[in-house]
Amino acid sequence: MTIEFKDSISIVLCGAAGQGIATVETLLTSALKKSGLHVFSTQEFMSRVRGGTNSTTIRVSTNRVQSFCERIDILVPFTREAVSHVKARLSSNSCIIGDKKLFQDNVDAQSCIMIDVNYESVAEEIGHRVYSNSVAVGVLAGILGAEREYITGLLTDRFQSKGEKIVSNNIDAVTRGYKLADEIKASDQLPSLPSFSTQPSVGSELFLSGRDAVAIGAIAGGCNYVTFYPMAPSTGVGAFLAKNRLEFGIVTDQTEDEISAINKAFGAWYAGARALVTTSGGGFALMTEGLSLAGITEMPIVIHLAQRPGPATGLPTKTEQGDLELALYSGHGDFPRVLYAPGTLKEAFSLTQQAFNVADRYQVPVIILTDHYFINTRYNLPSLDEEKTQVERYIIETEREYTRYQFTDDGVSPRGIPGKGEGFIRVDSHTHTQDSQITEDPIIRKNMVDKRFKKLELLRGSAIKPTLVGNPESEILIISWGSTFHNVNDAVLELRNKGYSVAYLHFSQVYPIPKSVEIYFKNAKKRIVVENNATGQFASLLNLEVGIQIDKQVLKYTGYPFSLEELVKELKKEVQ
Amino acid sequence: MVDTTDYDRDVEIHWCPGCGNYPALKLLKETLVEEDIAPKNAVIVTGIGQAGKFSHFIDGNMINGLHGRYLSNALAIKASNPKLQVFAISGDGCTFSEGGNHFLHTIRYNPSIVNIVHNNAVYGLTKGQASPTSELGVKTGVQTLGVYNTPFNPIAVAIAQNASFVARAFVGHVEQTKEVLKKAIAHHGYALIDLFSPCVSFNRINTYQWYRENTYYLEDDYSPFDQKEAIGRALERGKLPLGIFYINERPTYEENIQIYKNDSRPLWQRELSKEKLTSLINSFR
Secondary structure (H helix, E strand, C coil), X not given: CCCXXXXXXXXXXXXXXXXXXXXXXXHHHHHHHHCCCEEEEEEECCCCCCEEEEEEEEEEECCCCCCCCCCCCEEEECCCCXXXXXXXXXXXXXXXXXXXXXXXXXXXXXXXXXXXXXXXXXXXXXXXHHHHHHHXXXXXXXXXXXXXXXXXXXXXXXXXXXXXXXXXXXXXXXXXXXXXXXXXXXXXXXXXXXXXXXXXXXXXXXEEEHHHXXXXXXXXXXXXXXXXXXXXXXXXHHHHHHHCHHHHCCEEEECCCHHHHHHHHHHHHHCCCCEXXXXXXXXXHXXXXXXXXXXXXXXXXXXXXXXXXXXXXXXXXXCCCCCHHHHHHCCCCCCCCEEEXXXXXXXXXXXXXXXXXXXXXXXXXXXXXXXXXXXXXEEEECCCCHHHCCCCCCECCECCCCCCCCCCCCXXXXXXXXXXXXXXXXXXXXXXXXXXXXXXXXXXXXXXXXXXXXXXXXXXXXXXXXXXXCXXXXXXXXXXXXXXXXXXXXXXXXXXXXXXXXXXXXXXXXXXXXXXXXXXXXXXXXXXXXXXCCCCHHHXXXXXXXXCCCCEEEECCCCCCCCHHHHHHHHHHHHC | CCCCCCCCCCCCCCCCXXXXXXXXXXXXXXXXXXXXCCHHHEEXXXXXXXXXXXXXXXXXXXXXXXXXXXXXXXXXXXXXXXXXXXXXXXXXXXXXXXXXXXXXXXXXXXXXXXXXXXECCECCCCCCCECCCCCCCCCCCCCCCCCCCCCCCHHHHHHHCCCCEEEEEECCCHHHHHHHHHHHHHCCCCEEEEEECCCCCCCCCCCHHHHHHCEEECCCCCCCCCHXXXXXXXXXXXXXXXXXXXXXXXXXXXXXXXXXXXXXXXXXXXXXXXXXXXXXXXXXX
């Protein structure tokens, strides 16, 4: 079954680190979006600063586009290695536009349409080969129909600080690119590509990445303290907050190690701040002792865990959903926690925002699971509805007789902070009494554990419901969690359009899960879980939490995200 | 005014009779009262070990956290609310072994906190193993042929790291220790007090008597502002000097993070500006 891409074009830029692919991507996608087209882009790169082979996939459409496809309509190679790097994605409809020296003798390029454009020689005519990226932007923008004035504006913003000459040379380069695009279009070399219609309302939509959505969500949640040790793919969130720290009054701390990061976040919450820790699996592994401390002391804590393939160093700049069980079981001892896994950019914003309120209210760790793919994927959306969010604070003003761990009906003891009221805020990592004194009394011990687990039941009761797409009576139910949402959703839609009885259920809260979700599973004759990991960690969790048996797992653990085509192919085998 | 009983807590104290922690607790409480620091404005952050239990036996705000991590808790409290007086207290194992990296880096950050490290050169809570400050040759149930790892020299390390206040004291000398503590409290920046505090159960060598005989005070005309000179004194291994070795006042962490420059309110008193949030979001349009 082939998917017909009637309304979108897929462009891939491929070259070495340091060649400026990201610059081309940023300029091109921003200009296309501003021109009123829907745009999606995602980056795949190697763990090196220079060299290697990286690629960016850009999808442009008249309709909303949010998923990753393998198909390539236009490939722009920047190195000799580029064409072979993406050879599995090329077909006789793919068009390679670039310097023919880079591909004309490459066997992998032979079935493609080849158009020779030497960006570098055009750039040299302008004055320096440094302008070749701007020539490439002009060529692609011209072919796709982005308005030149947007690019001119973007270039001016970007290069203003380097002087007028640099700005005008870049603008010249783009203009030359547009001219080349006109020549290419006139020459009839291009395959037939869908023609787009632009919508002005799209031009004023937001265009952001998973990284941006998580970081803005944190700010909207009242985050005023962030700690992290740099580690791909989580660092971007810390860097975003660092950049905005003075505007929003955020203490931004690149700590000596991850152990310090979580213990600082702990100290910050103790003193009344709203702290975020951003990390990846290896760093989170070091934090688990601190997570356990938050567990026994009932300290709120918010952790953004951006997953990448492990074990150990694994694939530092690739993607995987392999740390669900780590997040779920980390930390010695029994204590409640909440795990979110946003599927859309809007959810990444709202769940990160909400994580601060939930952590503060229930005094538990809240972990937001994203991954490399999610963090580095970008698309346009109308709004984040930030006006609907509220920073909810649950800190009380204490009386002199205040005790930190007072037993209450729901297990939540009112939380005070030093300096607000007359009480003393005493917090202890040992098993403790209601007034925080060390104790080894077995009855108090049991009551304290039970008190903490009362909160898990509250959290289970107020859990975010999964999203059901399609008819609840469908014979087949596809299930996934976190970052796979758009890719699976589009694949399921494709199957439904072909007449299959398929529905899709996506979980953005993966723990705790209420028993009531059983209802979504009851009509399905076959339940298929899709996960970006090797063992089907969420399928196991569903079985443990709700007793749901999964009939089939579609798993991928190559370090790459699921593509639309691959999901359609794999799922179709299961729905026959 | 702070009352002499304000820091008293009516609980059973778990230390062994004669433990150096008793005079340490008493002199800390007395100093806090004499300096008129109200318990509600102070936070005592401790780690794990016998000294880590300190916070349980004194009233007021406290965290009794994890082994080795108390300096990270303490630094963040200060950075979240610079108005609080933060005392970070633990032992030599917690600070120099389990928390060694945090010790090195807290010195670099230079938050205005007082760090008291009870140094008894032995692991008390786990019953008598060598600590990072145990002398070469000391035999224990684990180090059966004697310690062969070079002892950690906290004073020399702190001075080499350019710590902003470095002192050594001995719990047997109450008045002198209180004076050092008062100077540490008044100091603007991170203040380390390496406090000799005998373990009467597991260290039969470094007794009260031993410390009395093997220490002396830095001279009255000793100037603590020369790093090289201070390192020299820190490396003395015959009789061990007591007093303030080194002072290097410089901007603190709370000052360097800038957010209190024009607004002294602690983080908990601040509200998110919805206008700024919307404006940030709109910059992505």
